[in-house]
Amino acid sequence: MRRSRGAELRRAGVASLRKARVAALIASAAVAVSGCSGGGQDGAGGGDELVARAPGVHSWTSSPCALLAAAAPAKGFVLGTATDSADPDAREDIGENGARPRFRQTGCLADVTGPDGEFWKLGTTAAVYEEAGPARRAYLVKENLDRAHGRGPERVHEAAYGKPDDDQGRPGRTLLLWNGDLLLSVTAYGPYGSKEHEVRDDLRRIVQNTARLMEDGLRDRDAPSPVPS
Incomplete structure (x- = not known):
C-alpha cells in the first residue's frame, strides 16, 4: 500500500x-x-528599447505622414499638422567602385503636442533602395562619419544608433536605422527653451516609436526576405 x-x-x-x-x-x-x-510595448509599439527586426523589403509611399497617424509618437503626445515630402523620382547614391545604386526617398515633417501643451517637432526621412546591399553600406558610411565627427553613435542595436541633435539651441535627437533595403532617419526636437536633460527620455521614446511605425508601415509583407550582399 x-x-x-x-x-x-x-x-x-x-x-x-x-x-x-x-x-x-x-x-x-x-x-x-x-x-x-512589437506588442505589449509603449506608445506606437515600443517602450524604451528598440528591438532589431529581421531584414525586410520595403515599398516607397507618397503619403508617409499617414503611417505616423497610426499611433501616438509616445504616451501623452499627439501628432499635429503633418506635411509629406515624398519624391517619386529615383536618385543615385555615390556607391562604391563606380557603382551608383538607386533609391527613392519619402518623409514627413510634423508638429507634436506634448502632455503640457507645448510644441515639439518631428521629422522622418526614408530612403528605399533597389537592393539591400547599398542601403547597408550607406548606413555604415553615415555611422562612420558621425563617429569621426564625435556625434555618436549611441548604439541602439546592431542596425540602429542614436545621437544628440540641436536646432539653434533647441535640444533634439536623431535615430538612424537600417533594415533590408531601407535606410531610415528620424529626428525630434523638444520645445523652445527646454533643456536637453529635461526632454532626453521623451525624445528617445518619440524617435524610437516613430522608427517602428515607419519601418512597419513601409514593409512589404508579401515579399521574400532580401538576400544579404
Whole structure:
C-alpha cells in the first residue's frame, strides 16, 4: 500500500513538473512573439528599447505622414499638422567602385503636442533602395562619419544608433536605422527653451516609436526576405 501510494506521488510530481515545463515554454513563446511583433510595448509599439527586426523589403509611399497617424509618437503626445515630402523620382547614391545604386526617398515633417501643451517637432526621412546591399553600406558610411565627427553613435542595436541633435539651441535627437533595403532617419526636437536633460527620455521614446511605425508601415509583407550582399 505504501509502495502504491509512493508511486502515485511520484507520478503526480512528474506530471506537475511536465505541466510547469509546458507552461514555461508557452510563456517563452508568447514573449518571443510579442518581441517580434512589437506588442505589449509603449506608445506606437515600443517602450524604451528598440528591438532589431529581421531584414525586410520595403515599398516607397507618397503619403508617409499617414503611417505616423497610426499611433501616438509616445504616451501623452499627439501628432499635429503633418506635411509629406515624398519624391517619386529615383536618385543615385555615390556607391562604391563606380557603382551608383538607386533609391527613392519619402518623409514627413510634423508638429507634436506634448502632455503640457507645448510644441515639439518631428521629422522622418526614408530612403528605399533597389537592393539591400547599398542601403547597408550607406548606413555604415553615415555611422562612420558621425563617429569621426564625435556625434555618436549611441548604439541602439546592431542596425540602429542614436545621437544628440540641436536646432539653434533647441535640444533634439536623431535615430538612424537600417533594415533590408531601407535606410531610415528620424529626428525630434523638444520645445523652445527646454533643456536637453529635461526632454532626453521623451525624445528617445518619440524617435524610437516613430522608427517602428515607419519601418512597419513601409514593409512589404508579401515579399521574400532580401538576400544579404
